[in-house]
Amino acid sequence: MKKDIILSGVGGQGILSIATVIGRAVLDAGLRIKQAEVHGMSQRGGDVQSNLRISSDEVRSDLIPQGAADIVISLEPMEALRYLKWLAADGWIVTNTVPFKNIDNYPADDAIARELAARPHVVRIDAEAIAREAASPRSANMALLGAAAPFLELPVEKLEQGIRDIFARKGEQVVEQNLAAFRAGYAHAQKQIG
């Protein structure tokens, strides 16, 4: 099996926590993994991305080749569109719909919505709203991970265990909030893909 995942968002949104949870689940499942990210300037409100490669065989390149990404998971809608060149023709986009407008020339909301809707395989969720309803708005990244979980070919229990492991030191309440957001995101995705 192989799964090439691009995680994207804006610096500070928490995409790296998503990568950490998936990474934990992958190790637990005995698969191989490479996960590349960019530090430094990316903390400062710029676009950030991580390349996450999962495989049962040896992973060579740390970077995902163009056309090889199976899924783009994005915490921000314009950032989801930034990586179309890497997405396989039948690849999935799972994205938050809430825009992060920290630039003057951000495109019109309906333009972004139209481009996303035009993709054959897309799941769009309001991650903040789902997280808020299930637990806490700070778990938006876990809600997004839940929405992407149906496409990862990883057992859901292993992802949930990953959440427990990663957030354990923040206390039981934070763990439960993140699990609740994850499950709510998962349910939303299941509804959309039917």
Add this chain to the structure above:
Amino acid sequence: MAKRELLLGDEALALGALHAGLSGVYAYPGTPSTEITEYIQLHPLTAQRGIHCVWSANEKTAMEEALGMSFAGKRALVCMKHVGMNVAADAFVNAAMTGANGGLVVVAADDPSMHSSQNEQDSRFYGKFAGVPVFEPSTQQEAYDMVQEAFGLSERHRIPVLMRLTTRMAHSRAVVEVADVREQNALHCPEAEHKRQWVLMPANSRVRYKALLEENARLEQEAETSRFNTYTDGADKSLGIIACGIAHNYVMENFAQGAPYPVLKISQYPLPAALIRRMAAECRALLVAEEGQPVVEEALRGILPTPIAIRGRLTGELPRTGELTPDSVRAALGLAPLEAHAPSEIVVPRPPALCQGCGHRDMYAALTEVVREEYPAAKVFSDIGCYTLGWLAPFHAIDTVVDMGASITMAKGAADAGLRPAIAVIGDSTFTHSGMTGLLDAVNERSPITVIISDNLTTGMTGGQDSAGTGRLEQICAGLGVDPAHIRVTVPLPKNREEMKRLIREEIAYDGVSVIVPRRECIQTAKRHAAKK
């Protein structure tokens, strides 16, 4: 007992150094090298063993401090980004002359494509320039294994060893199998025949330099038989591929079933000339895939006795600038691209920006208002840090950014030429890194410059590491000779705008060295401190 861990390339190297019996890491923060030192700082073994891990003022002091530990017989690691090698260069090149006593490994983490840098530079040149061996890992596992090998090589040949990483290795995670921990070395200084080379007077240096050249011949033999340089034969001899460091991954990514051509993976230098000659003798053309500058590609034209088609960055098969990707290597191999979606036309760039609430914003707001209202001919010479973002909208506040500390020295040079006002904007960590010596020059000549040290009590852009002069900047400036009446401290907040503007006006008008210190903790580190409580 083999254990498995998911580690960044930086972390794998750091853990490998700890397991090799490290006694000290010396470094200045710089992307993508910062995490090596941070990993060591946080590792339990470090506290247990009393391993030195405090940040140095700059890469030169870091290199020299590590050299001192090596002189005393213990194993030391130096870490920096590629431009840091420029700062450390005097010490680094001369460390090849003194040689090492305790193992000495210098790590240069290059940033091709300049994700977070002023330029691209290939640190392998420094290895060749100084005459030291270079290791270039292809995988995170190699980063862990190689640093241990490097310490051993350093002690056997009594020479510093350079390890070269690039961003995509440093900041990418993979599973690493880790081994046992070695003891640290005991204190022991150079003896007998090894004492003279540590005193680089011409009489000693001339003898040592000849020995260094002979040593390099032996180091080339090591590279020929190194387990990190692998020759994998292939039936199709129309092409031979030389792949250095992580470029090997991009080549093999495109040959899932194994490459049809012979592939020579190079991860240890000096170049293994015999292996290269073998490939050249058997193949009709060579493709050189290397990250950074065409170091190997250029060298080949000297090694080979007869002309052979050599393709790479210099011939256009691979891009001359920027980092390699599996896609650019795929194109160089003549393979068709995979099918993908067309890019979106509506996506726009999202550049980094100063955080909302950052003190640098208030400093720039005050400065730009004064300059625009009253001093349109003023030039602002700035430096490397978060405040470099002052070049972008909405501030457009600065005119130059060149290298660490250049703000103050360029302002002085421009003032020498008659430019008024000449204003320098520098951060607190950059100031102690390389601004102090420039300030001394300015004080010695009473230069009419206005220096703004925008103090957020941290090394911000690299993630909030300690800053060497925190709490002592005014004393340092007064100690260097700045008139205390012209060292002005203020708190950069919107409510203090008019006061800040007044200070700036007064100090611009003063015909001598002025230092203004707008001081407020970085909001990112402030958030982290508050969360800990």
